[in-house]
Amino acid sequence: MVTETYPSSPLERFARLRKRFPQMHYESVEFEESQNELKVQFSFRIPPLPPFRTLWRLPKPPGGSSVHHLPWVRNFAFHLGLVEMISYWKGACPPWIHVIAGELSIAQALWWRKLFHRGLSEFSYRNGLAVGEEEWVQFVCEKPRDLALLPWEGSRRSAGILVPVGGGKDSLVTLHLLQSRQEPIYLFFLNPGKRQWKIAEYFGFPKERVFVAHRTLDPLLVELNAKGWLNGHIPFSAVLAFASVWVAALFGLSHVIVSHEASADCSTVPGTEVNHQYSKSSTFEQDFRQYLAQWLSPHITYFSLLRPWNELQITHQFSHLPSKVGEIFRSCNARTPDETWCGQCPKCLFVHIMLSAFLPQPTCRAFLGCDPLNDVSLAKVIDSLTLSDLASPFECVGTKEETRAALSACIHRSANPAHLPLLVRRFAEDHRETLFCPEKIAVLLSSWHPVHWLPKDFEANLKLRTPSFEEALEELRLPLNA
């Protein structure tokens, strides 16, 4: 076991760990199958340490025959293992990854190198590692393959849609927008909490329409983190992407629809490519769609329904949903008892600001169960959410422009400025010159981001839901009663 101590500087630890552990092996994928569940165990080893083992439990069609021997099922599994490997690789950043459990072509190896590099941009930045993509990691495969297409021969195919739901406002808006579709809709939950089940109940999804996967990380990772291995954020949405397309394939569904907005393209640190939300960006969506079509299945499409919209537009749509929805959603990622909003993190503050553009303060507070906009200890956080020269918080938050637009709307629509929350008043006093006029806010509310992969009929539906400039302006002129 690892008993040595590591230097306190992450850069020195990085150099030491890479030298001591130059290789990582993706060793195996093992299956165990029951009537309605597929258990998959991935083994990764960083010699001379014992292997890391990560376990996934995925649903499969009830009463179906055994699937784990099917080549396309094994291919999806192999790929889920590759994306899972990121969590373990980041601990020591071995410069070589030996892929033994499956085969990769040279083009695939390059694709994975890009994901390991760009997807860990926040990790690199926060640990002070400035390493180019080529130096970052090399994938080595014993038997490189040159297979143009591995056809998916799913047992059956339907026009069904799978929607991954995390429980925040974005996936709720997606579910709402999809309600009028003819195709059957299914939900995908990874390690769900109570709020995800409440969402299923609210939208009337019976258990058979909810596919649940469970993932258990190897506790050795946490042990090594405590001993000084490198740690940081991983591209979590990429893990969800590989898991959800596999579940879609197992159940013969044709679309996986995620809820990533235009704003996810914005870098977290101004002037760099460091992006906390890389795996929610349009770059990743495009790369993943190509990879899916070429190497996993040409029969499944993966796209974000909310890509043409910004955070302000999504929150605007959300604010028109029945208030019951406001009571069940939770965007805060902090671990709290009973899955409440922590009220202390940048995400809580950000969502409070966004809601304040469209809903009165008592409603915002009732939804969140806390009042971050009146918490003076968050004054610096509001600066990082709004001021262009500062880094944004490392969370899924909108752009500085969207946040300032929401604060401006809250101020313009206030019936009594003395009743504005403390941080809004302070912002107005300190940064009045950065506030937006209603016309500028209406431009954001009526905008359409052209880079998206919505099929034509989905695009037409979303366009119908996008307010015109005049409609947006009219709504912004309505005061919000305190």
Ligand SMILES: CC(=O)N[C@H]1[C@@H](OP(=O)(O)OP(=O)(O)OC[C@H]2O[C@@H](n3ccc(=O)[nH]c3=O)[C@H](O)[C@@H]2O)O[C@H](CO)[C@@H](O)[C@@H]1O[C@H](C)C(=O)N[C@@H](C)C(=O)N[C@@H](CCC(=O)O)C(=O)O
């Ligand atoms: C819940 C959460 O936000 N966790 C992030 C947090 O980890 P924490 O130390 O608070 O505890 P655990 O999540 O229990 O993790 C224990 C250790 O295991 C490592 N780990 C965890 C999950 C994983 O997939 N890989 C891992 O290696 C982790 O490093 C811990 O040491 O801080 C971590 C470091 O910054 C984050 O990596 C944890 O984030 C999870 C991966 C996670 O599930 N996060 C999503 C809620 C999330 O961040 N979603 C993004 C979406 C954007 C994206 O795709 O990147 C978001 O909402 O911003």
Ligand SMILES: Nc1ncnc2c1ncn2[C@@H]1O[C@H](COP(=O)(O)OP(=O)(O)OP(=O)(O)O)[C@@H](O)[C@H]1O
């Ligand atoms: N545990 C999970 N299981 C399934 N899908 C998830 C899970 N966590 C996140 N997602 C999906 O990943 C995407 C990003 O999640 P994220 O939490 O950022 O957004 P959200 O929950 O939809 O809204 P918000 O921005 O308010 O948090 C969404 O498509 C979401 O549904």
